[in-house]
Amino acid sequence: MPEDRNPGESGRTASGMLRRVTGRAGGFLLPDSRAGRTLVVGSFVDALGTGMFMSSATLYFVGVVGIAADRIAWASTLAGALALLAPVPLGRLADRFGPGRFYMVLLILRGLGYACYAFTTQFAPYLVLTMALTALDRASTPIQQAVVTVAVDGNDGTRTMASIRAVRNIGFTVGILLAGGVFAADSRPAFTALFLGNGLSFLVIAFTVRLALSRVAGQGARPPESAAGTELGASPVPSGGVRSPFRDGWFMLFTLANGILSLYDTVLLVLLPVWVMQYTDIPSAVVPLLMVVNTVLTVGLQIVIARHVDEPATAVRFLVVSGVLLAVSCGFFALAQGTTNTVLAVAMVLVATVVLTVAENLQSVAAWELSAVLAPKAARARYLGAFSLAFTGQKVIGPSLLVIALLPAGLLAWPLLATAFGCAAAVSGTSARRALAARVGQPPAVLPSPVAESPVEQT
Missing domain, CATH: 1.20.1250.20 (MFS general substrate transporter like domains)
Structure with missing residues (x-):
């Protein structure tokens, strides 16, 4: 016969378990x-x-x-x-x-x-x-x-x-x-x-x-700026100031390629609902469930992936892999459109959504790391603003490009989109490596993370 518990003791035990669970959740989600x-x-x-x-x-x-x-x-x-x-x-x-x-x-x-x-x-x-x-x-x-x-x-x-x-x-x-x-x-x-x-x-x-x-x-733990007033390992800022990001060729090519990879956002939010309703026999009620799968996976994947980005070279590899996975997801979408079995089609769309979500999170984490590395300290907000144009641009152009121009191609739409993702992955990897080399004249593997050298801003 089990031993009777004191109600107060049970309450304290439950409270302690709750604190441990929330503490672990906070430790996972928070930096x-x-x-x-x-x-x-x-x-x-x-x-x-x-x-x-x-x-x-x-x-x-x-x-x-x-x-x-x-x-x-x-x-x-x-x-x-x-x-x-x-x-x-x-x-x-x-x-x-x-x-x-x-x-x-x-x-x-x-x-x-x-x-x-x-x-x-x-x-x-x-x-x-x-x-x-x-x-x-x-x-x-x-x-x-x-x-x-x-x-x-x-x-x-x-x-x-x-x-x-x-x-x-x-x-x-x-x-x-x-x-x-x-x-x-x-x-x-x-x-x-x-x-x-x-x-x-x-x-x-x-x-x-x-x-x-x-x-x-208040911590005052950051290393001081060098005599040139620049980040450790970075090229000195010219006396005339930092050039416009739009004149930085490799950076802008890297930005454009990432804009194409960022089309995953339009695929998920715009193309997928239209495609399910007009080009497949999949029940429309599946679409909200796919959105939930994407949201739930994103909460965890963002943190897990970010823990493994410890240098720019890793971010470049993640970026290339994201493009490959986006192309793979297109293959599963094509299989779903090509089958007449509704259950199989739903399964293929679910797999495609999971693969796309993994690619989305790899791309976003890698893009944060690389865009910050490539932005000179003296013009960081300006460079990051230019880099953000790729994502906002695809929000403007993407719906018309994918829904109006691409979807009417039928099954051919998916290999075309997969090719675009594959090419963007190759270009983003190459341009990122070239831009990294031009940024500090060092191989990407030995570049420091920019946030490790930024001086403390007094506000």
């Missing part, structure tokens, strides 16, 4: 450095507010305010096109004033802008707000990466970026679920509170950035 963990917490708050806003804004402005749906869509398209190049000039300002300080200014401006949606009742101010905020949003991502390179030591920078992406997936999902309460309330004050809360969240994020950078400054 090692305190500054990195602080930035990840801020990113979770960001994603939480963004998930709530994105899932409710269109419903509010169409169903409550009364703006026509086609005008909302037109505003989004126009804002996206006009904001495409915003990361480059804003990145230049970030390099001039310091990425940490400038990023906090962007966060405050974004917070004010998103809060203003609560008081917007006409299309004209909605359009102005959408255009301004889209430009600020586009510029914030590469500048955030520049902040990470300043705030986080060593290879933990790539781990921090992976953690940020992982917790963003979680925060965005939680935000969408919380927005369901606003839908249920179906009242204007509830939407107003949501928009104001999203605006306030940016102030919280700005505080976490300030806290992370102040912790790094």
